Amino acid sequence: METVWALGGDPDLGLIRGECIKLEETHKKLVSNGSSAQNVRIAFWVMIVCIAGGIFMTAMFSILTGFPLIHFAIIGIIGGIIVYTLTSAYYNSKIKDIIKYEVAKQFGWYYEPERCVKKWKELRVEVPEIFSKGNSGQYIDDQFYGKIYSNNKSYDFHSGIFHYAVKSKDSTSHYHRHFFAFKLNKKLGSRFFLYKENAGSKFMNLFTKKEVNVESIEFNRVFAFSYQGRKGEKQFDIVKVINPSMQLKLLEIYEKKGAFNVMFAEDYVVFDFDGLILKSPRTKLSKGKGLHPDDLNDIKKTYVDLVSVMQDIVGRLH
C-alpha cells in the first residue's frame, strides 16, 4: 500500500485522492467546457447593469422630483461590485487549486487543496518554533506531498502554506508562510532552530549566553540558533551540521529569497519562507483560454528551486 510522509503525521491518501478527483472534475467543468468563462462574463455584465441602473434611477428620481437621491446609485454600485467580486474570487480560488494540482500531477506528487486546521494543530506540536504563531485564523492549505530523487536516493517531502492572523484591539494582520519539509535518510543526532537574527534576539542572546558562532562572520551576523539544553552540549552538533559549505549555501538562499528560518530536527529539515506559492494567477477564465502556462511555470520554478535547495542541503550533511 502506498504511503506518503508528512510532517506531524502521515496524511490520509484516500481523502487526498478523493479531493484530487473532485478537482479534476472541476477542472473539466471550468476550463474545458467554458461555462465558467460565461459565468464570469455574466457577473461582469451584472455589475455594469447594476451600476448603470443605480445611476439611471438616481438621475430619473432627481429629474422627476428635483431631489437628488443618491441611494439608488450607491446600492447599484456596491451590489454590482459584490456580485462580480464574489463570482471572480470563487473562480480565482478554484483556478489556483487547479494550477497547483496540475503541477503536482506533472511531478508525480499529491496535492491537497483543502484548508486544514487539524494539520496546523499537529504541526504546532511537532515544530512549535515555526507553527506556534498568531492568535487567530491559523490553518494549513496548499499541501504537496511526494518524493524527490537525488543521487539515486529518494527523499520524502511535504510542503504547504501556513496562514495565521494577529488580532489586536484595532486591527488584524494576516500572514502566510510557505513551509517545505523533507525527511532525511539518516539521523542528525540533534535538534535546533536556525532563524534570521534581529535586534531583539541579539539582545536576548546577551543574557541567555546561548549564542553559537560558526566560522563565517557574515553568517553569524545574519542568523542565530535556538535550541533546548546547554550550549556546551549542543554547540558541537550545530557546528557539525552547519559546516562551511552549508553556511555558504544558506547565505546564498538568504540573498536570493530573503529572510527565512530552518528547523533541523532529528530526521527531517523544515524550511520556512515568507509568502504564498501563487499570488495572482494570470489565467483568466473570462477569456476561456485554459490555464496560463506562466502560472504553471511559476509554481514549477518555485518547487524546482526548493528541490535544489534540498539536494544541496542533503549533499552538505557530512
Added chain:
Amino acid sequence: MVMQVLVFFVFVFLALCVWVFVVYNRLVSLRNEVENSWSGIDVQLKKRADLVPNLVSAVKGYMKHEKEVLENVTRARAAILLSKGNVKQAAAADGALDKALKSIFAVAENYPKLQASENFLSLQNELSRIEDDIASMRRIYNDNVRVFNTKVETIPTNIIANLLNFKGFEYFTATEQEKKNIELDF
C-alpha cells in the same frame, strides 16, 4: 555653569570610554573569528597533505614513467607542511598541490587498472571532498578577512585599531607565478 560644563565633559568622556570598549571588543571578536576560519583551512590543508603519501604509494606501482608528476605532488605537499600558518605561502602551496593532483588524476586516466583500483578511487573521492571543504573555507576566510580589514581601515574604528595595533590579514589567494615558485624552490 562651571558644574554643567564639567558634567557635560564627564558625560562625553564616559561615552567615549564605552565606545572604545565596544570597538575594542568587536575587533577582538572579529580577529578571533578570522583566526578560527584560518585554522579551519589549516586543518583541511594538513588533512589533504596527509593523504598525499597514500596516494603516491597507491599510484607509483602503475605510473613508473610519470616520475615528474609524482615529484610535483610530493614537493607541493612538503610546501604545505612548511608553510606553518603563513597565508601567502599556504595559498601558493595549496594552488600548486591542486594543480599537481589534477595532473595525477588526468594521467591516471591512461591506466585502466589504476582507475579500477578501489583504494585509488576512495582516495580520489576523499581528496575531492577535502578540496570542496577547502574551497568553502577559503571563501569564508576571505569574506571574514574582508570584514575585519574594512573595520581596521575605515573611520572611526581605524583610530582604535591603529592605537591598539590591530593589523589587517592577508587574503588566501595566490597568483600563478607564486604557485610556480613553490614548485621551483624545492
